[in-house]
Amino acid sequence: MATSPMLRSRAVLVALALVISRPALAQTHDSMPGMAHAHITIPSGALYTVPDVEFMQGMIAHHAQAIYMSRMAQGHHADPRVLKLATKIDQSQVAEIRIMQEWLSRNGQAVPDTSSWRTMHMAGMLTMAQLDSLDRSHGPAFDRAYLTLMIQHHEGALQMVKDLLATPGAAQDVDVSVFANDVVSVQTAEIGAMRQMLALLPEN
Numbered sequence: 001m002a003t004s005p006m007l008r009s010r011a012v013l014v015a016l017a018l019v020i021s022r023p024a025l026a027q028t029h030d031s032m033p034g035m036a037h038a039h040i041t042i043p044s045g046a047l048y049t050v051p052d053v054e055f056m057q058g059m060i061a062h063h064a065q066a067i068y069m070s071r072m073a074q075g076h077h078a079d080p081r082v083l084k085l086a087t088k089i090d091q092s093q094v095a096e097i098r099i100m101q102e103w104l105s106r107n108g109q110a111v112p113d114t115s116s117w118r119t120m121h122m123a124g125m126l127t128m129a130q131l132d133s134l135d136r137s138h139g140p141a142f143d144r145a146y147l148t149l150m151i152q153h154h155e156g157a158l159q160m161v162k163d164l165l166a167t168p169g170a171a172q173d174v175d176v177s178v179f180a181n182d183v184v185s186v187q188t189a190e191i192g193a194m195r196q197m198l199a200l201l202p203e204n
Contacts, residue, residue: 040109048173053109055164056100056176058122059183062160063093063100065117065125066153069146072135076142081197086146089190096179103175123163124156144201147194154187154194 040053066089073086097114104111117125126134126149137145161180164170171177 043108046107046173048107048176049167049169051164051167051170052173052176053104053107055160055170055180056104057110057112057116058120059157059160060097060100060112060114061116061120062122062125062153062157063097064114066090066150067093067097067114068117069126069131069134069150069153073142073146076135076137077139078146079140079143079201082143082146085190085193085197089150092186096183099179103179122156123159124153126153140202144198147198147201151191151194151198154191157183157187 040050042048042050042053070086070090073083078086101111112120130149134142134145134149161184164176164180171180
């Protein structure tokens with residue numbers, strides 16, 4: 001039997017009401033490479049986004065590799081000035097990893113540990129061949145290699161921040177925004193210091 005126009009209109013209105021009254025779905029997204037079996041879910045109304053979560057997760061791995069590199073300095077007979085810088089990078093990035101892990105945990109996201117640098121690759125991070133070459137160097141050769149590679153590493157971190165800030169809707173969360181801008185100010189200053197150190201190293 002044919003349905004009357006009035007009944008059809010009522011059915012359409014009911015369907016629209018169900019759609020409008022349905023709660024907004026959380027955003028979901030597969031995790032970045034190296035975060036196997038983890039998914040990013042963003043609660044409705046949250047100020048942070050999937051790129052914010054990926055940035056914090058990726059920067060943990062990025063910092064962890066810088067710490068690994070810096071801890072080579074003591075056993076590779078680094079110049080005292082290079083050792084002092086390496087110790088500063090180590091200590092400051094350990095503290096920053098804790099900040100990032102706490103942010104991720106507080107927001108119910110997957111929290112990488114400090115071994116994540118072995119499975120996650122972010123901008124500027126060293127290859128295993130570069131790490132092996134750094135580990136084989138000592139004295140002035142280590143100083144030059146460490147400074148050169150850490151500049152590369154820091155520039156990668158700056159690129160990560162640049163990419164984040166260029167992403168629509170990202171870095172609106174206050175904690176993410178403050179942290180990202182701190183990375184830029186601190187690592188830009190350290191790049192300047194490392195370039196000065198490189199210029200003062202002996203040629204051989």
